[in-house]
Amino acid sequence: MHDRTAVSRPTLEAVAARAGVSRATASRVVNGGQGVRTALVERVRKAVDELGYVPNRAARTLVTRRNDAVGVVIAEPGSRVFSDPFFARHLRGISKELAAHDSQPVLLLVEEAGDYDRVGRYLAGGHVDGALLFSLHDDDPLPAITRRIGMPTVYGGRPGRADAAGDRSLLYVDSDNRGGAREAVRHLVGLGRRRIAHIAGPLDQVASVDRLDGFRDVLIDADPRLIVEGDFTPGGGERAMAELLDRCPDLDAVFAASDLTASGALRVLRERGRRVPEDVAVVGFDDVAEVAELTDPPLTTVRQDIEGMGRLMARLLLRSLEEPDDPAERLPLSSVIIPTRLVRRASA
Amino acid sequence: MHDRTAVSRPTLEAVAARAGVSRATASRVVNGGQGVRTALVERVRKAVDELGYVPNRAARTLVTRRNDAVGVVIAEPGSRVFSDPFFARHLRGISKELAAHDSQPVLLLVEEAGDYDRVGRYLAGGHVDGALLFSLHDDDPLPAITRRIGMPTVYGGRPGRADAAGDRSLLYVDSDNRGGAREAVRHLVGLGRRRIAHIAGPLDQVASVDRLDGFRDVLIDADPRLIVEGDFTPGGGERAMAELLDRCPDLDAVFAASDLTASGALRVLRERGRRVPEDVAVVGFDDVAEVAELTDPPLTTVRQDIEGMGRLMARLLLRSLEEPDDPAERLPLSSVIIPTRLVRRASA
DNA sequence: GAGAGGCGTGAGAGCGCTCTCACTCGGTCC
């Protein structure tokens, strides 16, 4: 198929010949130069420069079994993780951290059921040293695959029960969804609000459940009619807000599980003549992209450090790749929860 | 450094032994089975299944010089291309197309000047078959690098003069920025607007210039005071709008070079008591993410097919990788301009 | 001055695959 005519690049052999040393010595120099006389190191370096030598990674991988690449698997690009702002930020953090360790992210998007197979084969094919998995639903086959082939894996977001059941020592990085939600609701309480509603995210996602739990942590005996499930979209926010207002016209605050949800809620509140924040205070969640600043009024929201999350995922993965074979020498690695913080704007 | 203990995978040798054939025959079967007796094909296939054999891509790459991977280089992640919505959509289109050809995108972000070196080395290292370049400014060293090493490259967005000068046959995919701008302005004219302003994007970017050109195509002798340079952000839109209103209080329409810019403009218009669209009609550009729907009123805007752009870039690159060595046999490849279309909402 | 010990270097095997080339074998042609 691809019939690339290789632009022939100099080999290590050529470098060695030019420097008047053996291939072995040239290799040593290229890989750090430990235990080679300074004079020779310099001769080889010079030859490398003159020839413009760049090691052939395929050859190197073949013998070292190291790829210097990790797979970034994103399942369901229609979903939340992929939804624009998250995705780009995650990737940026991941890329930065990997680049610092001379490793590269290989992107693997799963769009349809058939893609799992392709991605599974790719991972099993040993083209990457490890995997970063953004996988949301419980029946995702990928965790089982990486576990079976013994590929180091770090999850983005706390995995659901089914995944966790298989391996207690599973590594993940997540935002402090629960803590962030608590802070948001406490803020509303602090403002003197007494009828605080919650528009949740889809409750089959762990993050949604965590945020709902945080809400309940503060409002232990919240009126169940004040809780409605949304879907993280503006439209869902509109529908949920309308329902809430119908059910409980006396509500005086809303904690929405995402900024987009909140933006929909704001629109309905405005249509129904409720002033924000005077009549109803609104708090969102995410603070990514410009959404929270675009709304009218600008949204008070819980900020997540998505880029930091990506960076930490990569770091955790790189660490587990470095692990010595001897289990006794292994440094203990553990999952990380990244703190969130409330950003106050005009809506609450 | 990375001391991965390889989970030893079966080799082609093992498959051959189990199937009772030579390695060569096993290889033929794995690569399609051309010219092998059906009986043998089946024996080998069975052995592959039983052993769970997956070809070692490094070994294959070493001999075929094909990577089945392409580099996706994004320079200046702070910039427009990277800005969330674009990035994810591009990548999605690219990934889909590549996946269909069993190739994978390797992500290369350039954050700081020093990264050019790293990325350049990576590309030169022959780890990818080709490159998709999102590079915006004229002094970007990457085009020169890919040209020098003879690596097939497709650009996202029409390159600036400096790049194009080096190679006339350069391949790129771009949105019809100029045509889209024309359509937007014609729409405003059709609404009977006579004092139409333009908030441009940063004029060192080709897309901004193209949109401005489209504006001018329709309004050949536009009052220069009705044109202000913005920066694609809401804040820039606010400043530009304020300036425009000060200069020309009689303006009755604004064509903003991006939706974010338009959202800032809308806010200023509201503050100054201008009704949209009654007093001032507003049209944006992009229609990605939910921005245009979030604004109040929802924004009329020019939609770009970003995902399609990504897909086409990948397709163009794959095609140029397939090119036969004999120049006479080459199918002519040419750059593509993807149409845009006006999406009418409430603001104009 | 002879033996021990280290350090630096080179030879060579081998990573897992593809691909060329030579060989075999059954069938066809004159």
Place this chain on the structure above:
DNA sequence: GGACCGAGTGAGAGCGCTCTCACGCCTCTC
């Protein structure tokens, strides 16, 4: 009936690199 042929198969070289191991040389010790 022998030369020819094409299809199917296997042997083996080689892709560019790393890494083990053995060897040579130099320094040190008694």
